[in-house]
Amino acid sequence: MIALVDYGAGNLTSVRKALNAIGAPVWTPAVAGELGRAHGIIVPGVGHFDSTKALTDEWRTAIKTMVEDGVPLLGICVGLQWLFEGSEEAPDIKGLSLLKGTCFNFTQHVNGRLKVPHVGWNSLEITRPSRLMAGVTSGSQVYFTHSYAAPVIDDTAAVCEYGVRFSAAVEHDRVAAVQFHPEKSGDTGLRILRNWANLSRRSSGGA
Amino acid sequence: MLSKRIIACLDVRDGKVVKGVNFEGLRDAGDPAALARRYNVEGIDEVVILDVTATIESRQARAHTIAAVAAEIFLPLTVGGGIRTEDDAAAAIDAGADKVSLNTAALSDPDLITTLAKRYGSQAVIVAIDAKHVEAGLQSRLRYAVFARSGQTGTRRDAVEWAREATDRGAGEILLTSIDRDGTKGGFDCEMTAAVSDAVNIPVIASGGAGTFDHFADVFTAGHADAALAASIFHFNEQSVAALKQFLASTGIPVRL
Numbered sequence: 216m217i218a219l220v221d222y223g224a225g226n227l228t229s230v231r232k233a234l235n236a237i238g239a240p241v242w243t244p245a246v247a248g249e250l251g252r253a254h255g256i257i258v259p260g261v262g263h264f265d266s267t268k269a270l271t272d273e274w275r276t277a278i279k280t281m282v283e284d285g286v287p288l289l290g291i292c293v294g295l296q297w298l299f300e301g302s303e304e305a306p307d308i309k310g311l312s313l314l315k316g317t318c319f320n321f322t323q324h325v326n327g328r329l330k331v332p333h334v335g336w337n338s339l340e341i342t343r344p345s346r347l348m349a350g351v352t353s354g355s356q357v358y359f360t361h362s363y364a365a366p367v368i369d370d371t372a373a374v375c376e377y378g379v380r381f382s383a384a385v386e387h388d389r390v391a392a393v394q395f396h397p398e399k400s401g402d403t404g405l406r407i408l409r410n411w412a413n414l415s416r417r418s419s420g421g422a
Numbered sequence: 423m424l425s426k427r428i429i430a431c432l433d434v435r436d437g438k439v440v441k442g443v444n445f446e447g448l449r450d451a452g453d454p455a456a457l458a459r460r461y462n463v464e465g466i467d468e469v470v471i472l473d474v475t476a477t478i479e480s481r482q483a484r485a486h487t488i489a490a491v492a493a494e495i496f497l498p499l500t501v502g503g504g505i506r507t508e509d510d511a512a513a514a515i516d517a518g519a520d521k522v523s524l525n526t527a528a529l530s531d532p533d534l535i536t537t538l539a540k541r542y543g544s545q546a547v548i549v550a551i552d553a554k555h556v557e558a559g560l561q562s563r564l565r566y567a568v569f570a571r572s573g574q575t576g577t578r579r580d581a582v583e584w585a586r587e588a589t590d591r592g593a594g595e596i597l598l599t600s601i602d603r604d605g606t607k608g609g610f611d612c613e614m615t616a617a618v619s620d621a622v623n624i625p626v627i628a629s630g631g632a633g634t635f636d637h638f639a640d641v642f643t644a645g646h647a648d649a650a651l652a653a654s655i656f657h658f659n660e661q662s663v664a665a666l667k668q669f670l671a672s673t674g675i676p677v678r679l
Binding site for chain 2: 225226228229232233236261262263329330331332333334335336337338356358360376377398399400401402404405
């Protein structure tokens with residue numbers, strides 16, 4: 216079972232629907248203690264980085280422990296940003312620091328030439344092989360909606376450009392994350408979710 | 423590069439797509455889910471359900487339509503028409519909508535924009551503006567007069583000012599429909615679209631007047647639109663989404679192919 220962490224950051228219906236479509240059973244744990252039975256953990260999210268403060272120390276510890284035990288983790292959108300050290304959007308709130316860097320606002324980079332937020336379909340540049348993005352080629356387009364972005368780091372697997380280059384997909388051991396919404400990115404998005412779900416199936420011994 | 427989006431609008435009444443749909447290969451041509459499936463295959467970027475059955479009793483029927491369409495596509499799905507309250511919006515989102523579109527309700531209760539933006543994020547809140555040109559000199563303050571209730575009621579608001587206010591209140595996108603052009607197939611209102619798009623820092627979706635491929639190219643260049651929405655041009659199978667996108671790409675406009 217995949218744990219879809221609900222911390223009140225918007226609507227989980229479309230993520231749940233996409234996981235159902237690829238045959239990945241999912242549930243929303245009510246308390247951090249339930250995470251122990253997860254074969255994979257998804258931290259979704261739309262909206263403000265501030266909402267991640269609902270992920271208390273109890274949740275942070277439970278998620279980190281599971282990742283150390285080899286359970287795959289996937290961050291989506293604000294969920295990706297939360298896996299970094301923090302965000303300019305809410306400087307007082309710490310990220311999980313599984314990935315290095317701080318998320319930044321587009322505004323300072325686009326100079327009024329481009330609208331912020333970045334909304335719509337944009338193309339990916341695959342920068343290194345990864346399990347998450349297997350079978351996805353450079354030039355494939357996915358759906359974004361965000362005002363803040365994560366820097367390009369060694370763990371970046373795909374880059375997108377919107378006035379500035381930023382991490383569209385990241386993979387570091389069991390930690391994976393995407394800035395775009397795979398659940399709203401057509402066949403490309405479903406492929407990426409399937410790639411990740413296959414990792415979680417492996418972690419559960421093929422269940 | 424960020425693509426210009428092509429959005430199909432399904433005008434739904436009592437669970438059926440209205441505006442006479444008639445194309446081959448669909449057993450039930452008025453079935454919103456069947457249409458959505460077809461558009462998905464053709465490469466549509468987003469789908470909007472505009473439910474014109476705006477009665478309380480219809481809320482359950484609307485949820486059924488949303489769920490049926492959402493089951494067919496893994497693309498952004500917007501629901502508009504009859505979203506009057508926070509509960510209406512919540513029902514649409516729970517049924518599978520990613521965004522709700524507010525029109526008359528935003529005009530009569532602008533706080534609703536903020537309430538929904540706080541609850542679901544700005545990306546989930548579209549403010550739809552129906553507007554038309556005002557003759558110069560008649561009402562000097564107004565250039566593009568905003569109308570409520572499907573274009574029936576004047577509001578004394580100007581589209582540019584209202585778009586700015588809606589943005590400040592938390593709207594994530596503006597859906598701008600030209601009342602002058604709607605249904606004419608004479609082309610989008612590029613002048614009004616550019617005026618609104620240049621005034622706000624959020625995406626503007628142009629609507630009303632699509633008739634040819636060139637109209638789409640015009641609204642993305644002269645009209646500064648971020649996305650274009652059409653209904654009957656696609657429903658009647660006059661133009662396929664795929665062919666439209668190929669055309670736009672050939673003119674150098676970035677699209678998702």
